[in-house]
Amino acid sequence: DQQVKQNSPSLSVQEGRISILNCDYTNSMFDYFLWYKKYPAEGPTFLISISSIKDKNEDGRFTVFLNKSAKHLSLHIVPSQPGDSAVYFCAALFSSNTGKLIFGQGTTLQVKP
Amino acid sequence: NAGVMQNPRHLVRRRGQEARLRCSPMKGHSHVYWYRQLPEEGLKFMVYLQKENIIDESGMPKERFSAEFPKEGPSILRIQQVVRGDSAAYFCASSPLDRPQGGGYTFGSGTRLTVV
Numbered sequence: 001d002q003q004v005k006q007n008s009p010s011l012s013v014q015e016g017r018i019s020i021l022n023c024d025y026t027n028s029m030f031d032y033f034l035w036y037k038k039y040p041a042e043g044p045t046f047l048i049s050i051s052s053i054k055d056k057n058e059d060g061r062f063t064v065f066l067n068k069s070a071k072h073l074s075l076h077i078v079p080s081q082p083g084d085s086a087v088y089f090c091a092a093l094f095s096s097n098t099g100k101l102i103f104g105q106g107t108t109l110q111v112k113p
Numbered sequence: 114n115a116g117v118m119q120n121p122r123h124l125v126r127r128r129g130q131e132a133r134l135r136c137s138p139m140k141g142h143s144h145v146y147w148y149r150q151l152p153e154e155g156l157k158f159m160v161y162l163q164k165e166n167i168i169d170e171s172g173m174p175k176e177r178f179s180a181e182f183p184k185e186g187p188s189i190l191r192i193q194q195v196v197r198g199d200s201a202a203y204f205c206a207s208s209p210l211d212r213p214q215g216g217g218y219t220f221g222s223g224t225r226l227t228v229v
Contacts, residue, residue, distance in 0.1 A: 004155075006155075036220075041222070041223075041225075042222050042223075043117070043119075043204050043206075043220030043221050043222045043223050044156070044204070044220045045220070046218065046219075089155055089156065098161045098168055098169040099144070099146070099161065099208070099210075100146065100158040100161055100169060100171075100172070101146075101148075101156070101158065101218070102158070103148075103155035103156045103157070104155050105153075105154055105155045106155050
């Protein structure tokens with residue numbers, strides 16, 4: 001069972017515009033949600049996270065929104081830059097658990113110059 | 114301060130051979146997680162270890178796979194009698210805390226295992 005889902009395998013955006021990456025989850029007991037960015041042949045790099053008690057967290061060009069009633073979160077990148085082209089993974093964890101992350105399948109973002 | 118070091122970066126094994134993947138966590142990190150990424154999929158948790166202890170191995174296949182994190186030296190993920198379905202990228206992450214929140218993990222660059 002896929003507890004964290006990213007239903008869009010890919011997204012293409014023009015440089016300077018907004019990129020919106022979406023993620024849905026099924027388990028309302030998740031305590032934290034995280035976004036990771038991954039370049040080919042590299043490991044995931046942490047981008048931004050949000051606690052389940054919040055609905056928004058912002059860090060520079062990156063903002064994550066959490067809608068608990070819809071079990072949905074999104075990552076907004078504004079403005080998008082060509083260097084943002086990568087695979088983005090949404091992940092969730094239970095703080096009472098061993099800390100293991102549950103990842104979505106990933107969305108490949110291409111930012112065109 | 115070196116990051117999480119994984120070696121080898123690429124590993125080719127014939128069916129039936131053994132694969133050993135190594136992970137040296139960041140300095141000061143005593144918690145190690147292993148994840149596997151199959152082609153076109155997200156990362157899947159395999160095992161969580163602290164020094165000399167396996168804390169959670171709920172994601173490990175029941176047979177052929179084992180992991181250790183000895184008092185001295187790197188963490189090792191061992192796959193015996195590899196099959197083609199084991200071909201994947203294996204990532205290690207380390208943390209200074211258990212149950213890290215808000216991005217407390219640092220991932221290595223992974224080992225790409227190809228079984229021929």
